[in-house]
Every structure is written in structure tokens, then in C-alpha cells.
Amino acid sequence: QVQLQESGPGLVKPSQTLSLTCSVSGGSMNSGYHYWSWIRQPAGKGLEWIGRISTSGSATSNPSLESRVTISIDTSQDLFSLKLTSVTAADTAVYYCARRATWGPEYFDSWGQGTLVTVSS
Amino acid sequence: SSELTQDPAVSVALGQTVRITCQGDSLRAFSANWYQQKPGQAPLLVIYDKKHRPSGIPARFSGSGSGTTASLTITGAQAEDEADYYCDSRDSSGYHVVFGGGTKVTVL
Numbered sequence: 001q002v003q004l005q006e007s008g009p010g011l012v013k014p015s016q017t018l019s020l021t022c023s024v025s026g027g028s029m030n031s032g033y034h035y036w037s038w039i040r041q042p043a044g045k046g047l048e049w050i051g052r053i054s055t056s057g058s059a060t061s062n063p064s065l066e067s068r069v070t071i072s073i074d075t076s077q078d079l080f081s082l083k084l085t086s087v088t089a090a091d092t093a094v095y096y097c098a099r100r101a102t103w104g105p106e107y108f109d110s111w112g113q114g115t116l117v118t119v120s121s
Numbered sequence: 122s123s124e125l126t127q128d129p130a131v132s133v134a135l136g137q138t139v140r141i142t143c144q145g146d147s148l149r150a151f152s153a154n155w156y157q158q159k160p161g162q163a164p165l166l167v168i169y170d171k172k173h174r175p176s177g178i179p180a181r182f183s184g185s186g187s188g189t190t191a192s193l194t195i196t197g198a199q200a201e202d203e204a205d206y207y208c209d210s211r212d213s214s215g216y217h218v219v220f221g222g223g224t225k226v227t228v229l
Contacts, residue, residue: 037218047156047164047207049218060216096163100218105170106211107154111163 002027004097004112012091012119018084022097022112029075030055035100036073036080037108040093048093052100053080087119124212125153125221132227133198141224143191143208151211153191155184158205158223167206168193195226203228 008020022036029036038050051061053071061069065084073080084091094114101109125145133139143153152171156164166175168184171191181196191210195202208221 039220046223047158047209047220049209049220052218062217101169105152105154105173106218107166107169108156108164108209109166109169109175111165114163 002099002110004099004110006095006097006112006115008115008117010116010118012087012117013121014088014119015086018082018087018091018117018119020082020095020097020115020117022080022082024078024080024099029073029078029080033101033103035102035106036071037098037100038071038082039096039098039108040091041096041114042090042093050082050084050095089119091117092119093117124219125208125210127206127208127221127224129222130225130227132229133195134229135200136197138194138196139198139226140195141193141206141226143193143210143221144189145210145219145221146189147210147213147215147219148186148189148191151215153184153186153208153210155182155191155193156207156209157202158207159203164207198226198228200228202226 003026035052037052053059059071068085070083096114097112098108099110155168158164171186172184207223212219
């Protein structure tokens with residue numbers, strides 16, 4: 001059973017860059033048909049898809065965030081990363097990494113536990 | 122704003138049946154998935170590709186859909202089913218994932 005674990009600073013100052021890493025264990029990132037994704041959830045609110053990357057390095061992101069988002073992947077180390085630039089208080093949220101199955105239908109079949117990132121000076 | 126619309130909240134008596142809906146134009150072309158999220162936990166997949174249950178998900182959870190609407194039904198709701206439920210699918214472009222706003226299910 002694959003496991004995902006987010007890591008990174010829990011506090012980021014406004015206008016700076018939020019950087020998170022998701023470590024994947026229990027299976028190779030290159031096995032199967034999957035996208036590796038980031039999702040966030042502000043306190044008391046719903047889920048927002050940030051973006052995803054394939055093992056070939058092809059990335060796409062939410063149009064509302066794409067000017068600030070960079071997603072990268074290192075399959076040799078079984079991890080992928082998120083950078084979100086020019087953060088504001090509105091970016092304060094629990095950030096999840098997740099695996100999206102793409103073998104036919106698409107769905108998120110594994111999630112990290114989530115990590116809270118607070119944007120504050 | 123979300124391209125998938127869900128009712129914010131529903132309630133169901135213990136042991137009764139509740140249906141949650143998810144509406145969006147993209148559902149004509151792409152199937153919906155459903156996730157259960159309890160406080161302080163990551164979402165858990167309960168239905169994928171409109172009607173399929175992952176292993177380990179109780180049979181009281183079922184999914185269906187037609188046209189622009191997908192539905193999640195809990196038949197014989199249990200106290201542990203009290204949670205937020207989110208649908209997801211692709212947006213109208215087909216390139217991006219979109220979530221519904223979520224439905225809070227209260228079991229009375």
C-alpha cells in the first residue's frame with residue numbers, strides 16, 4: 001500500500017515562497033498509471049486542486065493558481081514538490097499530496113495526512 | 122467558484138437513507154468520484170468512476186449518475202458516516218480536476 005507524507009515549513013511570511021515536498025513509500029512512483037497531485041483546504045472550507053505532475057515531468061495546475069505554482073518530481077528519490085510564490089494569508093491551508101489513478105477512470109486513491117501551512121508575518 | 126455544485130448540508134436519521142448530489146456540465150463527459158472526510162483526517166475515496174466501490178468501503182455506499190448529476194447514496198446510515206462528502210471530476214476543459222463544495226452529512 002503506497003503511503004504519502006508531506007513535509008515543509010509550517011509558517012511562511014507574506015510575499016515569500018511556500019515549498020513543500022511529498023515523499024512516497026510502499027511502491028515505486030514509476031509503477032502503474034498515476035498523476036502526483038497537490039490539493040489544499042483552508043480551515044472550515046472545501047478542497048481545492050492545486051495541480052499535478054506525471055512521472056515524465058508533465059505538469060498542469062489550477063488556472064487560478066498557475067502563475068504562482070511550480071510542481072516538480074524526482075522519481076529516483078520517490079518524491080515530488082510544490083512551490084507557491086508570492087503567498088498571502090489566503091494561501092493559509094492544510095496542504096495534501098495525493099496520488100491520482102489514471103488507468104482509465106481518474107480518481108485520488110491515496111492521500112497524505114496533510115500539513116498545515118500558515119502565512120503570517 | 123466550483124464547477125461542481127453540492128448542497129451544503131443534509132441530515133439523515135440513523136438507519137435511514139440519504140442521497141447527496143453533485144451537479145455540473147462536465148459530468149456529461151467525465152465521471153464523478155466521491156470522498157468522505159472526517160474532522161482532522163484526509164479524504165477517503167468511497168466511490169470512483171460514478172458507481173464503483175473501493176475494497177473496504179461498506180456496501181451501504183453506492184453511486185449513480187446521469188447527465189449533469191452524480192449521486193452518492195448511503196443506505197442505512199450509521200453514526201460513523203457523519204462526515205463531509207466531496208465529489209470530484211474534471212472541469213469542462215478536461216485538463217484540470219475540480220471538486221464540489223462539499224456536503225456535510227449529519228446522522229441524527
